[in-house]
Amino acid sequence: MGNSFYLPRPKAAANPAGGPTAGLKRWLNAALFFLLFGVLFLFSHYGSGYQVRILNNIAIFITLAVSYNLINGVCGLLHLGPNGFIAIGAYTSALLAMSPAEKNLNFILSNVIWPLNVIQVPFAVSLIAAGAMAALFAFLISFPVLRVRGDYLAIVTLGFGEVVRVVCNGAQSVTNGPLGIKGLYPHTNLWWSWGVAALSVVVIQRLINSNYGLAMKAIREDETAARAMGVDPFRRLMLGFLISAFFSGIAGGLLAHLITTISPGLFTFLLTFNLLIMIVVGGLGSTTGAILGAALFAWGGEALRVVEQPMQIGPLTIPGIPGMRMVIFSLVLLLVILFARKGIMGRRELSWDFLFSKLAGSRRAKTPS
Amino acid sequence: MNPLFQMRHVTKEFGGITAVNDFSITLERGELAGLIGPNGAGKTTVFNIITGVLRPTVGDLTWKAESIAQLPSHLITARGIARTFQNIKLFADMSVLENVMVSCHHSIRSSFWAAMLGLTKHRKEEERIREHSLRYLEEAGLSELAFEKAQNLPYGLQRKLEIARALATEPGMLLLDEPAAGMNPMEKMELAAFIRRIRETREITIFLIEHDMKFVMNLCERIRVMNYGKSIGEGTPDEVRSNPQVISAYLGGTATYAQG
Numbered sequence: 054m055g056n057s058f059y060l061p062r063p064k065a066a067a068n069p070a071g072g073p074t075a076g077l078k079r080w081l082n083a084a085l086f087f088l089l090f091g092v093l094f095l096f097s098h099y100g101s102g103y104q105v106r107i108l109n110n111i112a113i114f115i116t117l118a119v120s121y122n123l124i125n126g127v128c129g130l131l132h133l134g135p136n137g138f139i140a141i142g143a144y145t146s147a148l149l150a151m152s153p154a155e156k157n158l159n160f161i162l163s164n165v166i167w168p169l170n171v172i173q174v175p176f177a178v179s180l181i182a183a184g185a186m187a188a189l190f191a192f193l194i195s196f197p198v199l200r201v202r203g204d205y206l207a208i209v210t211l212g213f214g215e216v217v218r219v220v221c222n223g224a225q226s227v228t229n230g231p232l233g234i235k236g237l238y239p240h241t242n243l244w245w246s247w248g249v250a251a252l253s254v255v256v257i258q259r260l261i262n263s264n265y266g267l268a269m270k271a272i273r274e275d276e277t278a279a280r281a282m283g284v285d286p287f288r289r290l291m292l293g294f295l296i297s298a299f300f301s302g303i304a305g306g307l308l309a310h311l312i313t314t315i316s317p318g319l320f321t322f323l324l325t326f327n328l329l330i331m332i333v334v335g336g337l338g339s340t341t342g343a344i345l346g347a348a349l350f351a352w353g354g355e356a357l358r359v360v361e362q363p364m365q366i367g368p369l370t371i372p373g374i375p376g377m378r379m380v381i382f383s384l385v386l387l388l389v390i391l392f393a394r395k396g397i398m399g400r401r402e403l404s405w406d407f408l409f410s411k412l413a414g415s416r417r418a419k420t421p422s
Numbered sequence: 423m424n425p426l427f428q429m430r431h432v433t434k435e436f437g438g439i440t441a442v443n444d445f446s447i448t449l450e451r452g453e454l455a456g457l458i459g460p461n462g463a464g465k466t467t468v469f470n471i472i473t474g475v476l477r478p479t480v481g482d483l484t485w486k487a488e489s490i491a492q493l494p495s496h497l498i499t500a501r502g503i504a505r506t507f508q509n510i511k512l513f514a515d516m517s518v519l520e521n522v523m524v525s526c527h528h529s530i531r532s533s534f535w536a537a538m539l540g541l542t543k544h545r546k547e548e549e550r551i552r553e554h555s556l557r558y559l560e561e562a563g564l565s566e567l568a569f570e571k572a573q574n575l576p577y578g579l580q581r582k583l584e585i586a587r588a589l590a591t592e593p594g595m596l597l598l599d600e601p602a603a604g605m606n607p608m609e610k611m612e613l614a615a616f617i618r619r620i621r622e623t624r625e626i627t628i629f630l631i632e633h634d635m636k637f638v639m640n641l642c643e644r645i646r647v648m649n650y651g652k653s654i655g656e657g658t659p660d661e662v663r664s665n666p667q668v669i670s671a672y673l674g675g676t677a678t679y680a681q682g
């Protein structure tokens with residue numbers, strides 16, 4: 054076995070001994086947080102309503118994409134029902150944070166059931182309840198869902214997402230049915246949305262980097278081998294499923310209080326599909342990839358509005374074509390899939406170690422020694 | 423005193439096919455035993471039954487005087503039976519070190535809450551697991567490649583990593599499914615030395631399946647022979663070599679079957 058001809062060269066780059074020290078990394082992380090804080094402060098004071106809206110969207114999609122990536126990318130389960138958890142979170146938060154009087158105005162066809170007709174809680178409490186409710190549903194469905202794998206799991210979770218939507222449509226006295234809930238107070242601001250985004254990234258990233266995350270990845274790579282090494286797949290996958298649902302639920306609550314109107318039509322499979330695009334473009338299994346994908350998707354969707362307006366190119370006048378954005382979006386997606394089959398990041402992370410090794414690599418290339 | 427591991431009259435049927443038929447074996451602490459037999463004899467099925475991948479149709483298995491026949495795979499590993507696989511089953515996209523670190527998961531002493539909150543207690547536990555895993559890599563001579571992806575390792579080293587990963591679960595019995603398959607004679611000699619060293623430093627029981635007769639005969643003290651799911655002979659390498667039933671199973675012929 055000692056034939057050195059076959060040995061891959063030892064990787065110095067991945068060795069933490071050669072990277073930045075833990076202390077330096079802590080400083081850099083703190084600096085990054087201050088930078089984010091500064092940018093948010095500037096935008097919340099001087100930014101236009103439109104800019105703030107886009108930033109809020111980006112933050113909510115980051116939360117959703119990062120928590121979705123925990124299941125699809127890290128645990129390796131093709132889960133197609135996050136729209137269900139987002140809907141549960143959105144309705145829970147909306148119904149709890151709204152005043153009883155407002156609720157009575159909304160529910161025209163049938164009265165809202167007790168105790169929702171008397172209850173009102175602060176926004177923060179409603180968000181935690183939204184996450185807890187989504188996690189509770191995740192716990193209940195994890196027993197049937199985690200019995201199956203692969204395509205079967207995809208179909209079961211897809212069904213769950215649809216069931217939630219249909220129930221929201223039908224449960225008139227709880228969700229106000231297809232009429233939806235209107236006139237929510239716009240609680241969601243930059244601090245809430247980015248605070249939750251930062252919290253979810255830190256918590257989920259810590260989980261992924263821990264031995265628990267390793268166990269999840271091991272199940273993704275080879276479940277039989279993971280079992281043989283003493284990992285209980287059911288418990289570890291359920292952990293991922295619950296954490297993911299919890300943050301999806303909170304993001305749903307934020308989304309509800311950002312757009313101030315929710316109805317079952319908002320939580321169709323299209324929402325899941327958009328999330329899937331984000332994490333696939335960013336790189337399945339990479340948290341920073343999911344962040345990039347979410348930011349690109351939320352920002353790109355707005356930036357590309359230009360192409361739908363009438364344009365004057367030299368003597369040529371192009372009338373505004375509605376839907377042109379989607380054409381360009383599809384082309385970008387095709388290009389990413391063609392030229393970066395594993396997404397922008399693959400399974401790598403844009404970590405300090407990674408950046409430093411890139412920097413060191415380019416420096417070494419400039420000064421041959 | 424009870425034997426360390428005992429398998430009593432185990433039968434496993436897949437539909438109409440009997441893969442393992444009334445198979446019994448007893449393994450003592452510190453033993454180095456081999457399981458041989460022609461292709462399709464049911465050797466790997468025996469391993470799968472021991473490690474809980476398959477449930478026996480009939481029969482019982484005891485480990486340290488406790489029945490393990492109904493336990494799921496990961497609990498059997500936690501009680502001290504580890505294995506490698508015939509077709510290598512590494513966590514391909516994870517680093518060599520991470521492959522070994524997964525084996526410590528069943529003994530982790532900090533909760534996922536501590537992991538998510540980044541508590542010092544958890545950080546210390548991660549550090550312990552890392553050190554523990556690095557020791558096993560060093561023993562297998564893989565520390566240089568700790569940060570390489572498992573899939574980039576050459577075949578022989580992948581087999582070695584599988585053994586290191588199984589050892590990191592700190593087993594009382596190690597099952598090796600064709601550890602020398604696909605190796606050249608030089609690599610096989612090194613592997614045999616590695617297996618002997620494992621047994622001597624830990625006094626654990628090693629039970630291995632192997633097709634290479636020279637390898638098995640040199641390494642194992644006791645050999646069990648299987649054919650068509652049935653046990654057809656047991657003994658020291660010399661006894662097995664001269665057993666007429668074993669010879670007929672390997673060389674063909676029907677003459678000796680009537681005696682069994």
